[in-house]
Amino acid sequence: MKVVKTIQELKEFVQAAKKAGHRIGLVPTMGFLHEGHLALVQKAREENEAVIMSIFVNPLQFGPDEDFERYPRNLERDEQLAAGAGVDCLFTPDVEEMYPEPSIIAMTVTSRTDKLCGVKRPGHFDGVVTVVTKLFHLAEPDTAYFGLKDAQQFAIIDGLVKSLNFPVKLVGVDTVREEDGLAKSSRNVYLTEEERMKAPHLQQALKLGVQAAAQGEENVQAIVDLTISHLTAYAGAAIDYVELLSYPGLMPLKKAEGKMILAAAVKYSKARLIDNIIFTAGEEG
Amino acid sequence: MKVVKTIQELKEFVQAAKKAGHRIGLVPTMGFLHEGHLALVQKAREENEAVIMSIFVNPLQFGPDEDFERYPRNLERDEQLAAGAGVDCLFTPDVEEMYPEPSIIAMTVTSRTDKLCGVKRPGHFDGVVTVVTKLFHLAEPDTAYFGLKDAQQFAIIDGLVKSLNFPVKLVGVDTVREEDGLAKSSRNVYLTEEERMKAPHLQQALKLGVQAAAQGEENVQAIVDLTISHLTAYAGAAIDYVELLSYPGLMPLKKAEGKMILAAAVKYSKARLIDNIIFTAGEEG
Known part of the structure; x- marks a missing residue:
């Protein structure tokens, strides 16, 4: 597994994969991986020759009172799990790599946000669609895999793809649970x-x-x-x-x-x- | 030259071009072509094996008091000019094809708009970046060509590409002028x-x-x-x-x-x- 921290390296992986005629599957995550993430990789592995996972705790989708700073991180363990699950390229950019200068474009979700988690997390999904747009442009996946536990997120990314005609197929993967039914998180x-x-x-x-x-x-x-x-x-x-x-x-x-x-x-x-x-x-x- | 009105047909052209390893050059226009547009095609022709031109008068970038309805159109003449200039695929969607249902994403330009034409045309560049985003996702160009007569538009699309990491190279082409210096428009x-x-x-x-x-x-x-x-x-x-x-x-x-x-x-x-x-x-x- 290749671990890359820069956009330049990721693009080189993507270019090589495309040149080889490989289908690219993308699994965007915020890391601290669990079996839910690995189920996404497994699905991506079945359907693509090249599997990219991103690990990026996206500050744009955390509110000022939310847990950005204390969101759990363990990159070393994540690398082992990703490699074991069959990821080909792990993209772990830092915040400066993803947001090097002020953006001149604001993306706002105008529907599907005034319900569920969107009510208490104003701006959260604006941050999600912005980072997903960037990751889609960087990894150029044929298919992207998201967990259905974040069902509102999936509905909004589905709307993002349709509204802006992204050339990306979305696959929603069922929630993975502990034996007693608790959703992995x-x-x-x-x-x-x-x-x-x-x-x-x-x-x-x-x-x-x-x-x-x-x-x-x-x-x-x-x-x-x-x-x-x-x-x-x-x-x-x-x-x-x-x-x-x-x-x-x-x-x-x-x-x-x-x-x-x-x-x-x-x-x-x-x-x-x-x-x-x-x-x-x-x-x- | 292939003339296509639907996204489905455009995607088939794009897929075939990519499969053949062809570089794709995109020339987005609102039609009523003049030598300025043809200079864009010429540049695209030099640098790509597949040249796509879009002709779409984008209602989103016209204000309520602007000239959307009376913007000059002559598709028959445009087809002849595009074919003569070496366009491989002419994409001429109608409004319903580009905006079939309400978008759940609003794109707003947050900088570079409070100057020049942006002052008198509120929302204009929001409409531009939205349609350009859609066209980039549909045509998947390696390179896109824009005239520098619309210098603010070029600056904003340059910011769009950088802000959201589009995998598209931008080329700005010098303004084509009449013999007496008037910019073609x-x-x-x-x-x-x-x-x-x-x-x-x-x-x-x-x-x-x-x-x-x-x-x-x-x-x-x-x-x-x-x-x-x-x-x-x-x-x-x-x-x-x-x-x-x-x-x-x-x-x-x-x-x-x-x-x-x-x-x-x-x-x-x-x-x-x-x-x-x-x-x-x-x-x-």
Whole structure:
């Protein structure tokens, strides 16, 4: 595996891959890798001759009160995991490499942001689409792989690609979970032991809501309330939101039908966790 | 020459060109072609095996009071000229093809717009960078060719490419002029006979200013005033602006030094004309 820190080196890898007729798969990450990331690599590995992973904790997508400085980092371990998973080129730029001078272009997400995590994280998705645009231009992937745990992010990147005609195919990969159902997340390390015990109820609560919809419940508020009740009773965390929306449009629903997302965010003492289930009414959740 | 109206057909051309190892040169235009456009094609022809020209009058870059509806169009003549100049693929999408549904991304130019044409055309360059982004993603050019008559546009597209790391090389091509010095422009057709006689004074006035700088004048206002005096006396048009700025940064100057642009816009009865000279103090204008 080639580890490169500069744009120039990355471009050389990309040029060589293209010249060889290789398909390029890109896995953009913020590092502190877990099995969720490695599942993305595995999928990319199956579909491409050249797999690029980026590790870049993007300051643009963190708010002033968010955890940019203390976001967990472990580049040495990440390099081992990436190499083991079959990454061909690991791109680990520093902030100056990605943002060397003030940008003259601001990218703003004008839809799909006033729901879910977007409400409490103003500007977050503007930072996401900006860095994804830059990474797409640098790595020139045929296909890019993102986890569906960040379902709103996936919906917005899907909209980015369609709105601006990026020549990139997007693949959303199912959330990888611990045995007890907790979604893998770099932020899980912040959980206390007791919180870690209760955290799987986040997924349990969503499953309850989806089951109700599968059994014919069409009342959106009833599904949301069922989820909230379970979280309140068992999750031991403050509820940030529980929402049932269309997917990927993220529009409010009059009744629970079509392709939907039931998503929730909860706050533990030092970690905010998110999870979701994307499903279609009438199909198994 | 292949003429395509759909994104699908354009992508097929691009894929085939890439597969053949051809370099792609893109010449984005709004049509109503003149020798200025054909000079771009000629340059693209010299440097690429595949030359794509787009003709698209982009509604996003016209203000509500501007000339989108009456912008001159003559696709039949354009096709002949493009074919004659050596274009391989002419992309002529309609508005629905380029903007099929509401975009979820807004692109805003945050610098280089509060000068020159940007002042009177709020949002104009936002529309330009949006359509250029889409065209770059669709045509995937190695190199894109733009005329330096639209010097502010070139500076902004240069900033777009650098800010977002587009894998595209930009080439600015010198303004093509009539024998009497008037810059070629699709909007020249709007000039009355008398206005057409006087319009070359736009370039004359700029030349005077640049000559003064070449002869050691460092006072920015003195250079601008010299240009304004000549325009007032001879051009027979209302002066929109005359500005001397750094280039491509388009920053105000304390004194006339370094790489600069002296640019002017004047208004005739039915046509607003622009022209500029990009030069470096101490070098021949």
